[in-house]
Amino acid sequence: MTESLFFSRTDLDPERTRRIVDEALSGADDGELYLEYSQSESFVFDDNRLKSASYNVDQGFGLRAVIGESTGYAHASELSESALKRSAEAVQAVKTGRSGVLAEGPRRTNAKLYAEENPLGALSFGEKTKLLEEINAYARAKDPRVRQVSASISGEWSAIEIIRPGGEILRDIRPLVRINVSVTAGDGDRQESGSYGAGGREGYARFLAADAWRGYVDEALRQALVNLEAEAAPAGEMEVVLGPGWTGILLHEAVGHGLEGDFNRKKTSAFAGRLGERVAAPGVTVVDDGALNARRGSLTIDDEGTPTSRTVLIEDGVLKGYMQDRLNARLMGMEATGNGRRESFACQPMPRMTNTFMLAGDREPEEIIRSVKDGIYAVNFAGGQVDITSGKFVFNCTEAYRVKNGVIGAPLKNVALIGDGPSVLTKVSMIGNDFKLDPGVGVCGKAGQGVPVGVGQPTIKIDGLTVGGSGA
Numbered sequence: 001m002t003e004s005l006f007f008s009r010t011d012l013d014p015e016r017t018r019r020i021v022d023e024a025l026s027g028a029d030d031g032e033l034y035l036e037y038s039q040s041e042s043f044v045f046d047d048n049r050l051k052s053a054s055y056n057v058d059q060g061f062g063l064r065a066v067i068g069e070s071t072g073y074a075h076a077s078e079l080s081e082s083a084l085k086r087s088a089e090a091v092q093a094v095k096t097g098r099s100g101v102l103a104e105g106p107r108r109t110n111a112k113l114y115a116e117e118n119p120l121g122a123l124s125f126g127e128k129t130k131l132l133e134e135i136n137a138y139a140r141a142k143d144p145r146v147r148q149v150s151a152s153i154s155g156e157w158s159a160i161e162i163i164r165p166g167g168e169i170l171r172d173i174r175p176l177v178r179i180n181v182s183v184t185a186g187d188g189d190r191q192e193s194g195s196y197g198a199g200g201r202e203g204y205a206r207f208l209a210a211d212a213w214r215g216y217v218d219e220a221l222r223q224a225l226v227n228l229e230a231e232a233a234p235a236g237e238m239e240v241v242l243g244p245g246w247t248g249i250l251l252h253e254a255v256g257h258g259l260e261g262d263f264n265r266k267k268t269s270a271f272a273g274r275l276g277e278r279v280a281a282p283g284v285t286v287v288d289d290g291a292l293n294a295r296r297g298s299l300t301i302d303d304e305g306t307p308t309s310r311t312v313l314i315e316d317g318v319l320k321g322y323m324q325d326r327l328n329a330r331l332m333g334m335e336a337t338g339n340g341r342r343e344s345f346a347c348q349p350m351p352r353m354t355n356t357f358m359l360a361g362d363r364e365p366e367e368i369i370r371s372v373k374d375g376i377y378a379v380n381f382a383g384g385q386v387d388i389t390s391g392k393f394v395f396n397c398t399e400a401y402r403v404k405n406g407v408i409g410a411p412l413k414n415v416a417l418i419g420d421g422p423s424v425l426t427k428v429s430m431i432g433n434d435f436k437l438d439p440g441v442g443v444c445g446k447a448g449q450g451v452p453v454g455v456g457q458p459t460i461k462i463d464g465l466t467v468g469g470s471g472a
Helices: 001-006 014-025 081-095 125-142 210-228 249-261 261-265 325-330 365-370 420-429
Strands: 030-046 049-067 068-074 144-162 167-187 190-198 236-242 288-289 310-315 355-358 374-386 393-404 407-413 414-419 428-433 441-446 451-457 460-468
Touching: 001 144, 014 030, 014 081, 014 144, 030 125, 030 190, 049 081, 049 125, 068 081, 081 393, 125 144, 125 167, 125 190, 125 210, 144 236, 167 210, 167 355, 167 451, 190 210, 190 393, 210 393, 210 407, 249 288, 249 310, 249 374, 249 414, 249 441, 249 451, 261 325, 261 451, 407 420, 414 420, 420 428, 420 460
Parallel strands: 236 374, 355 451
Antiparallel strands: 030 049, 030 144, 049 068, 144 167, 167 190, 236 460, 288 310, 288 355, 374 393, 393 407, 393 414, 414 460, 428 460, 441 451
């Protein structure tokens, strides 16, 4: 399939292309030609009407030559031999006066984590818009306090091909879909919102089934109505319980980025040089696993051709490993873990997370809540800010509750959680047995590149985290 996309429809000849790659990367330590073809669509229904509908086709290549820590990279959206030759001349500048020994290529895999069928043609334009109209009508009929509904469907199908020196070729076909619903409810002058969605590397069918999308609407409306009753949040240091699933985004941002290979090689991470040391409380085990079937953050191979894997980052509180692409793994004398990712052919790969999560413990969630004397129970998060070097973070909660004497009380608004990644894991005192992955909506940003990711965790209790709020 990829042969027809990248050669039969262009003036690229397979043999001449391989020869250009060999010549361009001769004397380099590593490198590849990355070819990409993608189709994507997006439908947004807002304010009782179809607000936007788009369909895009993108294609192009990126050619990379690596010598030591230096990288020469050129890319083009024109799939032609002349464009490839110009790029080959450009990347060879990095080799001036230097030569290396080509690193061994990625190992092969027989894994197949998702189907190759293109999800974009499963429903017609009319069927997709009709479904969005139904979602809108259902949400508005659920409660008279509903004032605004926004629903969206997006899908993508991409084919990639990686050609390495010597003619080695690695291919992957990647589907990705997502549905999201946002509901705004009002009571008098006050308005609050809630949102929910789901997605993964599969077709639309499971997510657009009536029972599924009605569940997304119900959850978004529930959040909005809860927030209508929310009180001002307290401020100060207190116990914090994080619910299961999507709250793993705090783990992703506060800890995950600090465990990526590039930050540790450059010693800009708070975890640099700490392999084998205790960095978290006993019982805390954190894993990055890009080989979970059909998950949003999963890949059969990463964007350098390395099969994804299950990488134990922290085991029982002890730092065991980092997430690595090929460049940083080679320079650190470690193995690539299948975490070399790029947003598109126009971007260089770098170490990125796939599906990152904390494993379950043995405590009942109700037991964890009962142990809280005076604290916060955080269920959902919005955005946050993290400083990789120090690990300091600020996260905003979209759904949180006050807990006193082991009883969940009133919902809270304007809750911010403030802390730092390296110390927050040392304060985990209870880990629930209710592990859960997020529903499949995560996007991770790094150095201007966004990639789909997954997060997850069980219910956990953190002893002593700063809560920012406006109440007493």
